[in-house]
Amino acid sequence: MSKMNRREFIKIAGISTAALSGVLPSLPLIGEPTRPNLPMDLAVVRNGQPAAMVRKAVEMLGGMSKFVKKGQTVVVKPNIGWDRVPEQAATTNPEVVAEVVRMCKEAGASKVMVFDNTCNQARRCYTRSQIQKKAKEAGADVSFMYKQKFQKVRIPDGIELKTWEIYTDALKADVLINVPIAKHHSLSRVTLGMKNLMGLIGGNRGKIHNHFNVKITDLNTIIKPQLTILDAVRILLRNGPQGGNLKDVNEMNTIVAGADIVAVDAFGATLFGLLPDQLGFLKEAYSRGLGEMNLDKLKIKKVSLS
């Protein structure tokens, strides 16, 4: 074999890199399509300390070991989107996030990662939401997202979104736990679990807003958290998703947990006095078989801690 000179090497390396980058990974489904057998669909806990409510809700579903097995890697995805403090209810309650991380660790997770693709500058959001500090204390790896870690992924069941950039760490993790906060949102009326997953994608995210219901459902066909824990300790009633005014915040002291993201969101709607079928994205997701939105078909158990 003749020796390869430098020019040839660069040429071949270039061609092979280009060829490789043209091949999109096909459907590395995030999350597990088959759900574990749970004693109920939704666990709703009220009137307690944030951490205690989260723990109770997960225990009612059968405990974290139903979702996280020993040695698994877990991504906990809170909403860290905004440069706001917890009292303003624009970001997930840091105590809630920390408690989820702690329970994952107790269940034997080898690594718990916490991150979000923020709307305001990431360091500001991570700091002021207190999530970075509290999650780190609970044992999570909290890092700012890397542009190198987004990869374009095909969305086979996507109607409008055929491909999109998704974060590799989320794709690779064994378990994805979605920890949204319940907030008002002018476009979708409320933002709950399904919209929270926008924090795992890159690209021109504003484009998701155009034909939002279809596109957010497309995204939810490929990113499927095993567990969704809705933080409704404080909810934002108006001027969401950032708020800023404490008069728009309502102390709800509620945590909703379930494996079915559509069911969690359907219950979440009622916290705002809405019916699930008033929300376009829920109807879209339900009609495409992503989950159950009819509350009367769900087994819901409610507990008050005081």
Place this chain on the structure above:
Amino acid sequence: MERLRRISQILFLIFFLYLFFHATYPYEGGIPAEIFLQMSPLVAVVTMIATRVFVVSLLLGLIVLALSFFLGRYFCGWMCPLGTSIDLMDRLLGRIRRSDRRKVQKFRPWKFSVLLVILVAAIFSFQFVWFFDPIVIMTRVTTTSLYPLAAFFIDGMMDVLLQIGIFQDPLFSLYDFLREIVLPLEPLFFQQSVIFGLIFIAILLLNRFAKRFWCRYLCPLGALFGFVSKFRLTRGISIDEKICTKCGRCQIACKMDAINDDLNSYNPIECVECMSCIEVCPEGAISYKMNFRLGSEKTDVSRRRFIWSTATGLLTLGLVKTSFPDKVSQGNVVRPPGALPENEFLDRCVRCQECVKICSTTGKALQPAFLESGWEGIWTPIVNARHGYCEYNCNLCGQVCPSGAIHPLELEAKQTLKMGLAHFDRNRCIPWYKNEDCLVCEEHCPLPDKAIKFDVREVKAQDGTMRVVKFPYVDESLCIGCGICVTKCPVEGPGGIFLTNAQEQRWGEDESSGEGYLENF
């Protein structure tokens, strides 16, 4: 002594870099990041002349200058980060054949011309120091070019390592650590970075012709120190005529070509007290001791040169002031929150990019201008709202401004100050031209009561169907012109919403009481 000088140079370079990285969110107390710029007496003198105001924060520069009566151009030799960079470049170049010292010596008075041009312009209230001040040059090029470049290469190296695919976890841990201390979270991009970089490279490459070419022949700050050194009260370097054998090694070693041709005296206007001569003298004839002795050297500024420099200063000022004011681009110029009224702002701003640096760690709104606000506003900070926005919870730009061109505002004051106003372009905004919902602008609007509101109306869309659409509009009474709606608008190109300086408020100062207030324009 020479070793001591080198240590001092390195320490001040480290101090400069420390302050550079210190100008980062979260910016909490400690040494003010702008202090190195305030140490430059040229910035202090010119700003005060141009604005006719005694700026207290610039007092430090005057103290640094006053020390020159005793220590000569110590700043150039021991502290200046540009001087240190040039010395480091010198080491890199190694032994090269340089031009004959007699040939380049004729450029000596040029630095006084540069200084004169700047001072004359300042007297006519045109602040021109920003092009030439070495501390400003260093801060500017580090912000816009050197730091992004370093981050780019580190990023690229990490990319390669990560593609090889081994040691991923420790690599990302290292990366996380670097991000905590020095690296930016995202790649940085600045307008004009190429130009700033080229200017810096040119200054370094002038070393090809003579050591410290910039400091010897061009630097106006050096000229200012030299001018004061002319009247200095003490001498440091002294050559013992009895021991000196006139071997001339000191003259070859001297960075500044300050050893006179008689080989036993030196020119304190040129000398930067670097101590190299002491080190090379084989006889030990040169020493450093404080002698009280008045200076008598000439500054090589002829009457002809004086007249020419004054004329050049006036001409530059006149040409800039009479350049065409482009109303369209000027209307799009949005200044940082707390900026003084435009004329005062231009007189004060030294174009150091300190505000741009700290802004790049939060909302990334500020960019150095090119000709957006005319020739006079070149390199001043402006908001480029498609690239970044003014973070609602941030007021850091005013805190790091060395010359008070941006007034430091309390956060509450900043959150209600109008920098400008957002306007919808209905030909480009998705709900307006396409009759489909979007509202990304409204989602990002940080005002607690939302400066972007919307009407819900049923319309007949282009395809003939009837639809209910949310049509956004700007509530002018609430909008503060932060520009996040413009940054986040998903429409490519100019976007469906844009920013102008309509309704902008500047920080004015009451001349009699000295109290600040907001001026509406």
